[in-house]
């Protein structure tokens with residue numbers, strides 16, 4: 001396949017970026033999207049040019065690092081996959097593909113297609129944990145009975161990989177889907193009840209401090225989420241927040 005890539009190039013957070021055009025030949029349909037970018041970078045390096053910087057780690061849909069906006073969609077045209085799981089057979093010979101970083105005030109560009117998502121880490125640090133006694137008296141998790149429905153919903157929320165596609169898809173750059181998944185995975189379990197009140201208050205406060213926008217229920221986040229995180233989590237977080245505010 002011969003393709004034309006239009007890629008966002010930006011030296012660093014303080015420089016002005018621009019779209020650059022790169023023709024690429026010999027792309028195989030069985031290549032992943034990131035392997036196709038590897039081929040492009042090999043060519044750029046051989047020509048003595050600066051390779052395109054993009055984020056990646058596991059390359060199997062686990063880490064959430066591969067945050068690319070492809071033809072205007074976070075993680076590209078397929079549903080329920082990350083960029084590293086997208087294959088070039090999804091494109092046709094002669095296509096032009098536009099590749100940009102995830103754009104949000106709270107995700108500043110580090111270089112080219114790589115953004116800084118440490119704002120998500122700070123939201124997690126604000127309350128995304130439980131306190132467990134590890135002094136030798138730890139209770140076996142299986143000793144606490146949990147309704148199957150709650151266990152399943154908690155597990156589904158815990159599938160969030162923190163990729164940031166929900167923020168990139170949202171016209172308000174809201175982080176409500178991510179934060180609500182991280183609140184829900186604990187709120188649904190007895191182990192998460194101890195810190196429940198301060199968790200939701202602190203995580204929402206940190207989310208606002210980071211400069212993410214408000215949720216206006218467009219649902220774009222749910223559509224683009226590679227892990228199928230449901231909007232129900234946002235409703236649950238809003239209930240948790242209201243109840244915590246009244247207690248507070």
Ligand code: SF4
Pocket residue numbers: 064159160161162163164165166167177178181221224225226227228229
């Ligand atoms: S909710 Fe979905 S889109 Fe948002 S960070 Fe988690 S996995 Fe990514």
Ligand code: FES
Pocket residue numbers: 055056057058059060061062063064065066082083084085
């Ligand atoms: S590189 Fe880890 S999810 Fe894509």
